[in-house]
Amino acid sequence: MVPRNASRLLVIVSAVALTYVLSPYLYRFGDYVRQTNPLSGQKWIEQAFQPTEPELACLRGQSPAADHSAAAVSSTDPIPNVVHFIYGLKNPLNNPGAGRFDFLSYLAVRSAIVSLRPDAVYLHYSYLADPPSPDDDADPLTNPWIRRLSPHIKLVHHHPSSTKVQYAHLSDTMRLNFLLEQGGIYLDIDAFALRSFDKLLQSPHPHDVVLGAEGGNRWGLCNAVIAARANSSFVARWLASYENVDFSREWNYHSVLLPKDMARDHPEEVCTLPPDAFFWPTWTWRHIDWMHEPLSRQQAIFWQGEIDRHGGGLFENQRAYHAWGQMAWDRYLKKLTPAVVRTKDTRFNLLMRRFIEKDL
Known part of the structure; x- marks a missing residue:
């Protein structure tokens, strides 16, 4: 006869083992319920929409104001057809969740090269070596995907930040700095360019920034894809908003919600595209x-x-x-x-x- 304590121990061990085996499925089911329940709000993000005439005018490189005639097309220099990506600010050697520059990252950069035919593609990074190295100066060409892309891109190394910082928000400020100084197109490493941006880069001054609406309800303007002229007052104001902010208390306010508020307050400085330009499906x-x-x-x-x-x-x-x-x-x-x-x-x-x- 099995002693009572041994039976209890067997039950506990079995329960722990079963929980371990099932935990990925339980987590996914919980995530599914959290996201799809009627109170999640996702139905508002998914709601049907119609592009507005100002949004369509921005797609055509025209002013979103009332005059959409051919004469309203900008006579100023277009937004530079130069692409910026940011990757590897956190070392995957010590932070496996940071990921490595992989096939999907390669595809994102390739999509920009093929679809946008840019004058230059800049990949800003701190760590790209594969396998990961403790040295941020390790050769990025040890990564086979970087090696494959290297004839077509310019690698720009940035020493790792020495301050405690949310890396997503460090990336937020870096992209705005690049656009403020140089202008061009910023793409997240999971954003894939599918067609030419040539027309929307013609956005007439002072509409010097092009952003896409996120969600069928247009709840925000997402910073995963940005096109901007250098020295944009909109970008400068956006960048200044990051000073003295406790990012442990917020996630997407500065990257999605704030730019929508800024566009409402300064509509003359930004061209807003419909949700299906960059961020649909959601x-x-x-x-x-x-x-x-x-x-x-x-x-x-x-x-x-x-x-x-x-x-x-x-x-x-x-x-x-x-x-x-x-x-x-x-x-x-x-x-x-x-x-x-x-x-x-x-x-x-x-x-x-x-x-x-x-x-x-």
Whole structure:
């Protein structure tokens, strides 16, 4: 007969082991419930919308004001067709969650090279070596994806920050500094350029910043894709707002909500694009699933036809797709390889295939 204490211990050990095995599934189920329950607010993010005439004018490189005639097209210099990416501010050697510059990162940079045909692509970084090194000066060309991209990009090394800082917000201020000083296009490393930005770069002065609305309810203007002229007063004001802020108490106010408030207060300084220009589908559970769900042969043919008809996007107004890495990584993005993207039909994979070089 098994002693009572031994039986209890066996039950406890079994429960702990079962919890460990099931924990990823329990976490995902909890995340699903949290995001899709009626009180989550995601239905407002997903709500249908119609682009406004001012938003469409910005897509055409015209003033969002009342006069949208050809004469309203800017006679000033366009926003520079120069692209900035930021990656590797945190060392993955000590912070595995920081990730490495991988296939998806490569695809994002490739998409900018192919779709935007920029005058230059700058990749700003602190750590890129692979395998990770404690030395921030380690050769970035040890990373095979960087080595592959290196003929087409300019690597800009930044020494790691010596202060305690939220790295996402350090990236926020860095991108604004680059745009304030040089102008150009900033793209998050999970933002994929799908079509030329040439027309929207013609945004007439003083509308020196181009931002995309996030959500069908246009709840914010997201900083994952920004185009701006150098010395923009809007960017300068935005950058100044980061001074003396306790970022442990807020996450997306400065990156999404504040720019919308600023655009409302200074509409003459910014051109706002419709939600489907950069940030549609959104980050919600259902929208992420929609982008990555398997397609039937008939569905794949239909969506490939739409992509071809729109010059690279799923929708008429789409110029880029932000893949919402924080929301989609564990469920979908981390599983992608060149072979998977080429052979598995999903809406995301259909968008990405043309960016993969033939020898991969």
